Amino acid sequence: MIRFYTGGGMLFSFFLAFVLCVAITPLIISLCKKFNWYDELDPRKVHQGQIPRLGGVGIFFSFLVSMFIYLAFFSSVDLHYAVPAFFGGLIIFLFGVIDDFMNLRAKLKFLIQIVSATVVSFSPLYFKAVLGLELPVFLGRGITFCWILFLVNAYNLIDGLDLLCGGLSLITLGTAGVFMLAGGQSVGNIYILLCASILGFLVYNRPPAKIFLGDGGSQSLGFVIAMVPLFPMQGGIEHTKVLVAMLMVSIPVTDVIAAVWRRTREHRSFFSADRAHIHHKLVNIGFSKLATALTLLFIQLCICLAVLSTLFMSKTRDAIIMLCVSLFLVWSFFILLHYINRSVNIRHVGHLADAPQKEH
DSSP states (O other): OOOOOSTTHHHHHHHHHHHHHHHHHHHHHHHHHHHTOBOOOOTTOOOOSOOBOOHHHHHHHHHHHHHHHHHHHTOOOOOGGGHHHHHHHHHHHHHHHHHHHHOOOHHHHHHHHHHHHHHHHTSSOSOOEETTEEOOHHHHHHHHHHHHHHHHHHHHHSOOSTTHHHHHHHHHHHHHHHHHHHTTOTTHHHHHHHHHHHHHHHHHHSSSOSOOOHHHHHHHHHHHHHTGGGSOOOHHHHHHHHHHHHHHTHHHHHHHHHHHHHHHHTTOOTTOOOSOSHHHHHHHTTOOHHHHHHHHHHHHHHHHHHHHHGGGOSOHHHHHHHHHHHHHHHHHHHHHHHHHHHHHHHHSTTTTOOOOOOOO
């Protein structure tokens, strides 16, 4: 049985996280305006004007306060095994916020991500099996390391449009929380709490956004989502959790794989920027910014409904088939969009063309 809260404790903590984020975000916006802490404009971005980019601070402040209150007063759950994830995430968040202020060099940011991924991958939290097949320890740790790096950068790169990264993360984390609770993993309640903080942030991030996530926010959300399949779960859910995680993050991960391929093909640095991500392509072919965000969020919702449907399947084999078919459909969407976008570019040469940027 899925247990969403202990008495009214979880409900109170959820409400507290939401209210705190709604209350503190305007203060952050005011501070950003006072000290000119704005998101830098460059050719790859689709927004105009000066927008604060410290939304992640509001999310994680409200989340941490509500989480500690929940754990201190309403839950007796022992989460000592999650300590490496907490410290790894703290590294990502703190240096992400520093980057929002100082614009760290891309290679330095990547080095910090490597440190964070190493902290987790050499802890008890790593891939021990995939689809029921046990992995050698060195391989499991190596896959964990790469998985974390991929997701941290994937959610950072997908954060290019109002509502998009926060909305994708909200749907994914909510689904992950339910999935983990169904698998007997009580940390799922913590994921539900984080959703409340993200909801509070989205009040100010809906178009036209008053504040952005910033690197501290987007990278940290990617890190938290990367932790989902690393926690042990019960029954058939343990066998499908890796495939579930792959499907839930398929939009940002497929986008970052395409970006790596694109930049390698064009002999550009991986750390360079361009306007060929999935949200850029949808805008390029004629979608409005809002329609682009809503389209991708609708696809993510369908993905997560497919994930939740597997909880009602009695056979693990049927769940695996459902997940594989859904993953194939997502990849097919990316391929179709690529060719539609290319056709548009052929007709309108130079419209929203890639704009390589220097490393910074």
